[in-house]
Amino acid sequence: MAYLIISHPRHYRHTELSHIPGIWTRDWTLWTEGVDYLIAKGTGKFSKGRECSPYAYEQAPSWSPSKGSARTPSRATMKAVGHDLTNFLDWCEARAVDWREIGYRDLIQHYQGDMQAGKWNQRQRGVPLASSTINRRILFVCDFLSFAAHKGYRGPFEVEYLTVLDPRQKRSFTKSRDGKVRQHPRDLRIPTIEEAAHWLEALKNERGRTPNLMAKSAIGIALRAEELLLLRADQVPAMPERDVRTVAMRVCYGAKGGRDPHDPEKKGKPRDVRVSVKLLAELHGYMSGHRKLCLKRFRDRNPGKSLPKELFLSKHTGRPLSYSRFYALWRSVELPFNGFSPHVARHMWACYTLVEKIREEVELSTGVDGPLRGVAANMHETLIQTYILPQLGHVDEKTSQMYLRWVVDLFDMTSPRESWWDFLNE
Incomplete structure (x- = not known):
């Protein structure tokens, strides 16, 4: 079993390498090749299977908007890469595979195959991993093996690619990794309104106000888990003076893009999100009580x-919640279904918001004929x-198609309520 160790942000000085973890093997020997890769990736010297230009990482600052500059990954990204490499090293040990010898096809057939079949799921044995998790692990492992081949730590390693039509630019082509796991649109599982309301009520009764309101905010605002944990009280907008349904709120802490890996506040690219007035009133009630x-x-x-500046605090310590604690609370009561997570809550917000907006558009339009499923596909x-x-x-593009498929299927089965968020507040 391999071990990943990364210094706590409160206990290290911000240096070029402070955000980079280390990996030790089961006999507590430093995995030199893996750590060399993490350092190269964490300092922007190796990315996407190739060595970066020295000018990119030595001359251009991490925040540079220049197209040729290398952005050094954040601490969270490096921690994720480290965990994925540790998982691969554990698999190699369990299957008696030498990472210096494995080829791309064997990696896809055996490592990816075990994850798809549920044979390599360290949390729920027998349960296949999500497509996104598998693809991310294979991506980082391939990047490491390419680095190892480049440095002479192993023989040649070639990732196989296919030429496909670029979904963003319909008339151009791009490369896509061969063997990538595809998620079928029908595989998207979203809880019903009733399931979500029941789960939120149980969370409130058994775990208290903070976990309930955090979960409700994850569903109602579609923030990433880290954005939710780092959301500050002074970011919550004032109650509107006029009659409106939603208000804008700017988020930046924990957001992806434009982050300095040495920034303890984890400030990223800001964006404005919409918050329903009903949820906003609950947030103000939480802050005042x-x-x-x-x-x-x-x-x-x-x-x-x-x-602490963060909005959501523990009733036991008064401190902000860690991700592990938040996720433990999220799963502490019976979930609507296995695999329901804060990330799925973002999909839930998107799907039900699409349903509501489609109904609004139909009501405002004149001369719209045919079933709602056809209207959904068009708009x-x-x-x-x-x-x-x-x-x-x-x-x-793939996520957009999943949302469309889910919405079309819903309109085939039932006529949903006009406002899904109102139902959660009944």
Whole structure:
């Protein structure tokens, strides 16, 4: 079994290598080749299977908008890469495979095959991993093996690619890795409104106000887990003076893109998201009541220390919740289905928002004939660009198609409520 060790952000000085983890083998020997790769990747010297130009990582700052500059990955990214390499090293040990000898086809057939079949899932044995998880692991492993071949740590390693039509530019072609796991649009599992409402109620009754409101915000605002954990109280907008349905809120802490790996505040690319007025009222109620009790607990336990800026705080310590604690609370009551996560909550927001916007468009239009499923297929791309992309931060072509398939299937089965968010507040 391999071990990943990364310094805590409160306990290290910000240096060029402070965000890079280390990997040790089961006998506590430093995995030199793996660490060499992590250092090269973490300092921007190796990326996407090739060595970067020295000018890119020595002359251009990490925040440079220049197309040729290399952006050094964040601490969170390097931690994810380290975990994926550790998982691969564990698999090699369990299957008696030498990573210096394995080829691309064997990697796809055996390592990827075991993850697809549920034979290599360290949390739920027998359960296949999500397509996105498998593809991410294979991506980083291939990058490491390409690096190892480049440095002479192993023999040649070639990733196989196919030439496919670029979904973003319909008339041009691009390369796509051969053997990539595809997620069928029908594989997208979204909880029903009733399932989500029941789960939120159980979370509130058994775990309290903070976990309930964090989960409700994940569903109602579609923030990433890290964005939710780092959301500050002063970022919550004031209640509107006029009658509106939503208000804008700017998020940046924990956001992807434009992040300095040495920034302890994890400030990323800002974007404006829409928050329903009903949810906003709950957030204000939380700040004026429960959060003040949490701050009192923090002051009692940490006299003289600065109060935390984060919005959501633990009722036990008054401190912001860690990701592991948040995820443990998320799963502490019966989930709507296995695999329901904060990331799936973002898909849930997108799908139900599309349903609501399609119904609004139909009601405002005149002379619209035919079933709603046909209308959804015709207008979904415009709605994705107008409403979904600004909120989520990005939506690629495959994800957009999954949303469309889910919405079309829903209109085939039932006529959904006009406002799904109102139902969660009943």
